[in-house]
Structure formats: C-alpha cells, structure tokens
Amino acid sequence: MRVTIADVARVAGVSKTTVSRVINTKGEVGGSTAARVREVIAQLGYVPSSGAVGLARGSSRTVGMLVPSLTWPWMGEVLQGVVDTVEAADYGLLLFTCNRGAESVQRFTGQVSARAFDGLLVVEPENTLDHLTALHRDGLPIVLIDDRGHHPEFPSVVTTNREGGASAARHLLAAGRSRPLVITGPQHFGCVRDRLDGFRTVLPTDLVVHGDFTERSGRRGVEQLIASGVEFDSVFAHNDICAAGVLRALRAAGRSVPGDIAVVGFDDIPMAEHTEPPLTTVRQPTRRMGETAARMLLSHLGGTPVPDAPVVLPTELVVRHSAP
Numbered sequence: 132m133r134v135t136i137a138d139v140a141r142v143a144g145v146s147k148t149t150v151s152r153v154i155n156t157k158g159e160v161g162g163s164t165a166a167r168v169r170e171v172i173a174q175l176g177y178v179p180s181s182g183a184v185g186l187a188r189g190s191s192r193t194v195g196m197l198v199p200s201l202t203w204p205w206m207g208e209v210l211q212g213v214v215d216t217v218e219a220a221d222y223g224l225l226l227f228t229c230n231r232g233a234e235s236v237q238r239f240t241g242q243v244s245a246r247a248f249d250g251l252l253v254v255e256p257e258n259t260l261d262h263l264t265a266l267h268r269d270g271l272p273i274v275l276i277d278d279r280g281h282h283p284e285f286p287s288v289v290t291t292n293r294e295g296g297a298s299a300a301r302h303l304l305a306a307g308r309s310r311p312l313v314i315t316g317p318q319h320f321g322c323v324r325d326r327l328d329g330f331r332t333v334l335p336t337d338l339v340v341h342g343d344f345t346e347r348s349g350r351r352g353v354e355q356l357i358a359s360g361v362e363f364d365s366v367f368a369h370n371d372i373c374a375a376g377v378l379r380a381l382r383a384a385g386r387s388v389p390g391d392i393a394v395v396g397f398d399d400i401p402m403a404e405h406t407e408p409p410l411t412t413v414r415q416p417t418r419r420m421g422e423t424a425a426r427m428l429l430s431h432l433g434g435t436p437v438p439d440a441p442v443v444l445p446t447e448l449v450v451r452h453s454a455p
Contacts (some may be wrong), residue, residue, distance in 0.1 A: 134177040143171040193223040193381060195248035197239060197259070200228055204372055204400040205417045206254070212421025213252060216266050229259065243271065250428045252276060252421075253285075272431050276424045277322065280445050283331060286437035288424040288444065293447035295413040296329030299367050299395045302411070302448055306455070308365035308393055311336050314377065315351040316344040316369040326369055328396065338363055342373055349376025357384050364392055365454070371396040371403045374410055378453065382407075390404040393454035408452035416444045 133373035136154075138148045145168060160168070170178075172292055183332040194217050198206060210226075210391055217224050227239045243251075243266060250272035253263060258283065267285060269275045275287035303311055316323040318341055327339065340355065340380050342348030349368050353376075356363060366381075368374035374396030380387060386392050396403060421428050422441055431437045 134175045138175060139168065139177050143168045147442065151322055164182035183239075184302055191247060191249050192221065193225055193248040194250055194252060194425070195227065195239075196227045196244075197227045197229070197263075198254045199357050201252075202290045204370075204402065205415065208400075209415035209421040212418040212423075214421075216422045216425035217427070218452060222429065226303065229290070250274070250432050252428055255282075271427060273429075274424045274428045274437070276420050283358045284432075286375040286427060287441045288427065289322075289419050289441045290415045290420065290444050291446045294323035295328035295397060295412075295415075296326035296331075296334050296367070296447070297447075298448045299397070299413055300330045300333035300451070302454065303393060303395065305366070306365075306393060309334075310338070310363045311365040312338040312340065312352065312356055314340045314342045314349055314366065314368045314373055316342060316373070317427050320366050321368060330367055342369070344370045344373055346372050346376035346379070350380040351402040353375075353377050353380035353384070357386075366392060366393065366394045368396050369414055371398045371400045374453075375402065375406055375411065378406055378408075384396070386451050387455060395454050399449050403449075404451070406453070411451045411454035414447045414449050416446075419444055 136150050137148050140150045141151065145164060149160055149164065150172075151170055154167045156171075159167070194213075196210070197211060198210075200206070201210075210223070214224060215393075247371075251266070252274055254276050255263070263273060264282075264284065269271040275282065275283055275285045309328075311337060313327060313330060315327055318324070318328060330336075338356065338361065340348075340351055340352035349372070353366065353371075357380075366374070366377050368377050374394055377394050381388055381392055381394070388394055396410050396411065396412035397415070398417070399412045403412045423444065426444065427437055
C-alpha cells in the first residue's frame with residue numbers, strides 16, 4: 132500500500148501539518164523535529180505528490196495538455212514540440228486524451244479541481260468547448276493549438292490554412308490542371324472551411340466531396356466520382372491520410388498518378404514521403420505549433436499577457452512526384 136503523509140506523521144510523532152511544513156521547507160519547524168521527520172520519510176519511502184508540494188508552494192510547475200487522441204498522424208510532432216519546450220523550462224507535463232468520451236472528460240475535470248497543473252494546452256476534442264470555456268472564465272490559463280473552430284475567446288496558435296489551400300490550387304493550375312476534385316475534412320472545422328475557400332479563390336470547382344480526414348473517405352470520394360462518370364484531372368485532399376486513400380483508389384481504377392490525375396495532400400506527415408508515388412503536400416509546422424503554444428502558456432504563467440490575436444505560423448508547399 133502507498134505510504135501517506137498520515138503514516139509519516141504517526142511514526143514521527145508529529146502532526147500532518149508539521150510533516151507538510153518539512154516537505155515544503157516552510158521553516159517553521161525546529162531542527163531536530165525536521166530531522167526526525169526527514170528520517171521517517173526516508174525510512175518509510177514516502178514520496179510526496181508533486182501536485183501537493185506545488186499547491187503548498189502556490190504552483191505545481193506542471194502544464195496540462197488535452198488532446199482528442201494520440202493516434203492522429205501529426206499529434207506526435209505537436210506533442211514533441213510541447214515536451215521540448217516544457218522540459219527546458221523545468222516544468223512537468225500531464226497528458227489527457229478523450230478516447231473514452233465522458234469518462235475521460237470527468238477524469239480530466241478531477242485533475243483541474245485538484246489543481247494538478249497551472250495551465251492547459253488544448254487540441255480541442257469534440258464536445259468539450261463549453262467545458263473549456265467555463266474553466267477559462269474561472270481563471271485557468273488555456274492556449275489552443277490548431278484552433279479548428281475559430282474561438283476568439285482563447286489565445287491560440289494556428290497555421291495559414293487558407294493560404295495553404297491557395298498554394299495547392301496555384302500549383303495544380305500552373306501544372307495545367309483545370310478540373311480538380313476536393314475531398315475535405317469535417318465541415319464544422321474552421322481549418323477545413325479555410326482550406327476549401329483558399330483553394331477555390333484560385334481554382335474554382337464544384338467537385339467537392341465532404342470527408343472526415345480518414346483513408347476511407349479519400350478512397351470513397353474518388354470511387355464515387357469515377358462511378359458517376361464525371362471527369363477530373365487532379366485531387367486536393369485535406370490531409371495526407373485522406374490523400375493516401377485517394378492514391379489507393381486511383382491505382383485500383385487504373386488511373387496513373389500524376390499522368391492522368393495529380394494529387395496534393397495537406398500536413399506533410401512522415402508517411403507522405405513513402406506513398407507510391409511520394410505525395411506532394413502542404414506542410415504544417417506541427418512541431419513549431421507545439422513549441423509556440425507551450426512558450427505562450429509558460430510566458431503567461433510568468434506574468435506576460437497572451438496575444439490578443441492568434442499566432443499564425445506559415446504553411447509550405449512540398450513538391451513530390453504525385454503532383455510535380
């Protein structure tokens with residue numbers, strides 16, 4: 132069984148308050164008593180929780196991070212950027228996912244109530260906005276990463292999704308492609324609307340299939356259009372996983388890439404270099420997004436006001452063989 136502060140107090144013959152003062156170096160405990168408490172702590176192997184120590188000192192020196200799932204293809208890069216920045220500042224990181232829906236949110240809420248962390252980084256999971264807004268209004272510092280819904284109340288780090296879509300369209304137009312198919316992500320995401328709007332400002336198209344960022348939606352989007360007999364000479368998929376499904380469906384249908392149809396994705400996850408053919412895509416600076424958001428939050432915890440407007444990081448078109 133885990134050794135508690137009460138166990139230490141009982142063996143040392145002091146109160147729990149005295150043990151707490153020794154742990155948190157408050158200085159109100161006599162030398163011999165403090166030495167005895169420390170001896171008992173060592174004897175019993177008691178390890179005080181960082182949250183409890185931080186609470187007594189006024190700060191946990193821990194940052195929380197809430198994400199929908201760790202299986203998202205670019206989440207590892209964002210997380211690595213956060214970890215590098217947080218650890219360099221001598222902070223810890225508590226990671227929460229929403230894999231179990233309401234149960235996950237309840238567990239996360241318990242940690243907020245326990246003041247286990249000083250501020251929160253968020254890649255917004257579904258159906259958590261109202262809860263996050265209430266926490267923010269109650270004083271919890273929050274920074275959004277990839278503000279997919281455009282929530283001006285929160286400080287955020289975003290990328291140039293509209294310009295990214297436009298750059299994909301310009302590239303296809305310069306290559307002589309005039310009949311593009313666009314396969315989007317979920318329509319309620321702000322980044323999806325921006326990517327589509329940016330693309331259409333350069334290369335207007337009525338061939339739009341609404342997908343969900345999955346390989347299956349890319350495959351089905353292409354299959355539907357081929358089955359309908361509608362001609363198209365290029366595809367802009369709103370993420371690289373979807374683009375991989377596009378390539379698979381085109382290959383199954385006997386269409387050559389890029390000879391018959393050029394394909395452009397979005398994100399530039401590591402897989403993009405290893406598709407067949409390697410994928411032309413719009414690169415998001417995902418690691419920098421994590422680093423920038425973490426720096427914003429840590430600066431805010433240090434007393435620096437957060438920016439009023441989102442911090443916008445540029446996207447970049449990476450040209451490979453699927454759309455040379």
